[in-house]
Amino acid sequence: MTGLWVGLLRVRLRRRYASGSVSPYRGWAAWHHIGGLLGGLTLLTFVxxxxxxxNPNRWFGPRAPSQAMLERYAGVTAPRWDLDLAAVHATACSDVVEVRFAWLxxxxxxxxxxxxxxxxxxxxxxAQPAPPAVSRLATAAQQLLPGAPIREAALLTEEDAYWYSHHL
Structure with a gap:
């Protein structure tokens, strides 16, 4: 930062030096001065x-979906649960340690x-446990972002470039 500041102080764009240059240096020192200014400004812009x-101090809005978006995705606004606990006990997983409830x-x-x-x-x-159908997920996604068209909805059964199972 100090080098960039001193380099900026030494540049003259309007009232040039006697040689007509914007830098007071000659030869390699002039190249170092101009190159350092360009590199420093590039680095400062990158940082x-x-x-x-x-998104410091959330200047550009929240990254999380709004409550209205979540309600459109869920398709409901009032909480009501019609869960049949017998259906939970009848699943293939007899040793359930957690149940998460959601709307889709x-x-x-x-x-x-x-x-x-x-x-x-x-x-x-x-009565039977079943994963949500792809069409049901696509409908919920369409409700989440109504203005965004869905090109394709597919159920992934094996890993690809964007999804992997996290299991070795």
Missing amino acids: ASGWLSM GGEPQAVLSCQDGSTLACCSWA
């Missing part, structure tokens, strides 16, 4: 852009965490 991309496209959804670390989407308020 400032990185800092601003972190206006329908309640439960996600079970088993003791062995696996998770299971459960209880679409039917």
